[in-house]
Amino acid sequence: MNDIAITLLMITAAYIAGSISSAILVCKLRRLPDPRTNGSGNPGATNVLRIGGASSAAMVLFFDMLKGAAPSYIGYKIGLDAPSLGFIAIAACLGHIFPLFFGFKGGKGVATAFGAMAPIGGDLAITLMITWAVLVFITRYSSVAAMATAVLAPVYTWFFDERFVLPAAMLSTLILIRHKDNIERLRIGEESKVSRKKKA
Structure with missing residues (x-):
């Protein structure tokens, strides 16, 4: 197989993998409410x-x-170039956002995107997670922290390994x-802040 065929195969596989909704499956496993119809939806x-609390969120x-x-x-290990890796990573995120197995209604794709950047290097992965966690702690808005x-992610990537900035x-x-x-919700003051499940 040539590189184009391998890339197309990997893109398809990444989309299918991304379509497996961890949040829905973990909530079913732990008998929690459906995240699509509870909380922020x-x-x-x-x-x-x-x-569902911290342990369930950590699993997701x-x-x-x-x-x-x-x-x-x-894709990195089999020697695909940077643009191909980018399309594979995006396919995984699109699977999360528009999951094949859950009516094409999924999440934001943030964790999947950060996971896709992790193979660039452990330093980058840790830096992304720390940045997100610190910003959530400061702002209490998951969306602000994610954005x-x-x-900052391309800037960090340029510092750690400039080959994968694209x-x-x-x-x-x-x-x-x-x-x-x-x-838009932030602009009008209606965005939900991060909060843990309250114990009964």
């Missing part, structure tokens, strides 16, 4: 934190990052586009 780690975060990291890492981290920029652009509704 977004099937992602932040909303699972609201309705891990698997959402894994389904972005695995296709990107495989700010997305803007894929990082592609993913960052997708994250920002996906948050257009959050931007």
Whole structure:
């Protein structure tokens, strides 16, 4: 197989992997409310934190990052170029955002995007997670933290490994586009802040 065929195969596999909704499956496994109809209505780690607590959210975060990291890492190991890796990573995110198995209604793709950047290097992955966590702690808005981290991601990538600035920029652009509704809610003061599930 040539590189184009391999890239197309990896893009398809990444989309299918991304379509596996960790939030919905973890909530079903733990008998929690459906994240699509509870909390913010977004099937992602932040909303699972609201309705199911930290341990459930951590599981969702891990698997959402894994389904972005695995296709990107495989593509990297088989020697695909940076643009191809970018398209593979975007396919995983699009699977998360428009999941094949869940009516094409998914989450924001933030954890999957950051997971897709993780194979660039452990330093980058840790820097992205720390940046996001610090900004969530300061602002209490997951959306603000995600967008700010997305803007910084290509800068961090240039510092750690400039070969992959283009894929990082592609993913960052997708994250920002996906948050257009959050931007509007922030503008009018209706965006939800991050909060843990309250114990009964």
